[in-house]
Amino acid sequence: MNPALASPRPRGPLAAFGTALLDLLYPPRCAACGDGVPTSAAPFCAVCAGAIDPAPPGCPRCGQPGPAEPCGACLLHPPAFLEVRAGALFGGPLADAVHRLKYRDRPALARPLGRWLAGRLALPPGAVLVSVPLGRERRLARGYDQAALLAAALARAAGDGARRLPGALRRTRETPPQVGRGRPERSRNVAGAFEAAPAVRGQDLFLVDDVVTTGATADACARALLAAGARSVRVVALARAE
Numbered sequence: 001m002n003p004a005l006a007s008p009r010p011r012g013p014l015a016a017f018g019t020a021l022l023d024l025l026y027p028p029r030c031a032a033c034g035d036g037v038p039t040s041a042a043p044f045c046a047v048c049a050g051a052i053d054p055a056p057p058g059c060p061r062c063g064q065p066g067p068a069e070p071c072g073a074c075l076l077h078p079p080a081f082l083e084v085r086a087g088a089l090f091g092g093p094l095a096d097a098v099h100r101l102k103y104r105d106r107p108a109l110a111r112p113l114g115r116w117l118a119g120r121l122a123l124p125p126g127a128v129l130v131s132v133p134l135g136r137e138r139r140l141a142r143g144y145d146q147a148a149l150l151a152a153a154l155a156r157a158a159g160d161g162a163r164r165l166p167g168a169l170r171r172t173r174e175t176p177p178q179v180g181r182g183r184p185e186r187s188r189n190v191a192g193a194f195e196a197a198p199a200v201r202g203q204d205l206f207l208v209d210d211v212v213t214t215g216a217t218a219d220a221c222a223r224a225l226l227a228a229g230a231r232s233v234r235v236v237a238l239a240r241a242e
Helices: 013-025 046-050 072-076 092-103 107-120 137-143 147-156 183-190 216-227
Strands: 084-089 130-133 169-171 195-197 204-212 232-238
Touching: 013 107, 046 130, 046 137, 084 092, 084 107, 092 107, 092 130, 092 204, 092 232, 107 137, 107 147, 130 147, 183 216, 195 216, 216 232
Parallel strands: 084 232, 130 204, 204 232
Antiparallel strands: 169 195
16 A cells, blocks of 8 residues: 555654644634534534434435435436445535535635544445545636545544545546536536546545535546446545435
């Protein structure tokens, strides 16, 4: 394993002292409301944490909330990924945190949110993470790629040899935002919009994004990864929209 990709989590007394010193110099704030929190290890204050709805049982393939059985969409058109696992339902404080991360120039929130997600999901040892890439124009306008930051933070927090595979996936063309589009239009919008690198060949991958709605973007990414030789693709996200 390439040590640079493994991004090991700092350990030991020195790391603990450094974290405590940072918390003293820069008091940690809730990722949703901005109120103070006890330590940087807790991204949400008690009030916001209590208002986050866990992801309920649903379709075992796309994660759509509902009966714990394959949904009609997955039966008719099975996605290329095997499953979707999310930290919680999209809404309330979690939606506020995602909006601050994506649209309010708060890239530093990716680190506590990645730790929070690692605590909600059990990634297997040696998990290999790739992220849903932004288009070049949107990345330049925003100044960062929030899914890439989340994937790096999640890999660090998960430990056990988890690593992010940078540059594994790229957009081959700019696509309009998916917000406000229905499932068929979302699928057409991103069809063929991604290309994967040879480094994914033979890998069981975890595709990281901030929010999964219909799964159209994740499906397009998974198809590109499988076409490049990936063995399997599973999706992990901060939130699952209903």
